[in-house]
Amino acid sequence: MSGRPRAARACEPLRVLHACAGLVVGASLLTVLRSGLAERSVALAFGVLVAVGETTRWSGPGSRGAAPLGTAAALSYALLGEHAGHATLHGAAQVVSVVAVASLLGSVPHLARGRGPVLDHLVRRVLAVGFAAVCFQPLYNRGVFDRWSGPAYALLLLALLVLTTLCEAVVAAALAHSRTGWPFPPLLRDELRSVPGIGSAVCATGAVMALAVAVVGLWALPVFSVPLLLTQLSLRRYAAVRATYRQTIASLARATEIAGYTPAGHARRVARLSQAVGRDLGLTEPELTVLEYAALMHDIGQLSLVDPVPAGATAALPPAEQRRIALLGGAVVRRTGVSAQVATVVERQADPYPEQPTAARIVRVVNAYEEKVRDAGPGGPLTALEELRLGAGGEYAPDVVEALARVLSRDCLTLPAGG
DSSP states (O other), rough: OOOOHHHHHHHHHHHHHHHHHHHHHHHHHHHHHHOOOOHEEEHHHHHHHHHHHHOOOOOOOTTTOOOOHHHHHHHHHHTTEEETTTTTTOOOHHHHHHHHHHHHHHHHHHHHTTSSSHHHHHHHHHHHHHHHHHHHHHHEEEETTTOOHHHHHHHHHHOOOOOHHHHHHHHHHHHHHHOOOOHHHHHHHHHHIIIIIIIHHHHHHHHHHHHHHHHHEEEEEHHHHHHHHHHHHHHHHHHHHHHHHHHHHHHHHHHHHTTSSSSSTTTHHHHHHHHHHHTTTOHHHHHHHHHHHHHTTTTGGGOSOOOOGGOOOOGGGGGGHHHHHHHHHHHHHHHOOOOOHEEEEEEEETTGGGOOOHHHHHHHHHHHHHHHTOOOOOOHHHHHHHHHHHTTTBBBOHHHOOOOOHHHHTTTTOOOOOO
């Protein structure tokens, strides 16, 4: 089956989610325009806070949860029942309208700079806030929660925030699945893994904001904004440290290219394709990070060789020589201070595949593919895959070879179905 129908099917959930968000926003705006904006000062205060949170949102790689202030303010407004001791009159439609408009305004600088998937972020925000507002506002306005007070009311808000966070995680995983074609379960698992960290801080702050505004009014908003702004600063610093660490590993991996042991760009190509295969096989984000680093450094053992391997093609060497180079590479990695997990993958990439960890199996298959397809002409990818399939069950893990075929098929290569 060709890649085009598969891609079309993968985009269907994306279109559905975008259409749902558009309908929710459209219906909400029409409702507010017809009935008027209630409590304009409260709406303006929360709208400004959401917009500021969006403006300061970090939109770099791996930026999950990178707009904690905007998220907490939006959720707090969705769960706001009182303002300075007086019952509020805004409903779910106004919540969605204010949050959507403020988020869009706050995203203008990101759109102008071409940063990040802004549309998907807005869809996540609208659907999550809409879910929280629909769960809370109609019931609160009908007096269902009048008997809830003190700790019980606070726990109610936290429970609704947890449900909203789970809803947003499902939406985020569905959007990523539609965009990339990667398996949905590991994407959802990665989203849920982030909840106990920054997600819990956002939920707690959102609940506290709603409770504080109910008692002291809008002055509570700037007070509780400071911790989340500091959290956002810490997130950026942590991301910068990780980026520097990755650049260091990439520089070490280039040593084999500079020394002439491997072709230029080989390590980067193996790392990029290995990550795609790992995602297809359902690896988590921490496992993908180990896989990326190991793939970047998989050839570093060749620096210990007196006589370089022609074109750095270790896949064609005898198994004993491949294992010797792999062990030398693992020893080098351990001396660099990189994670021991990375060193283990590098050391075991030449072991018989039933004894290898999944990351080592992936590196071995992708490295062999990259070496076989190099300078092979237009039919190289198909020929290389067939050679790997013939070696599957002996040298290469069959499930990894088929995952590689699926990844290449999604990249618009015409591949034969089979195993």
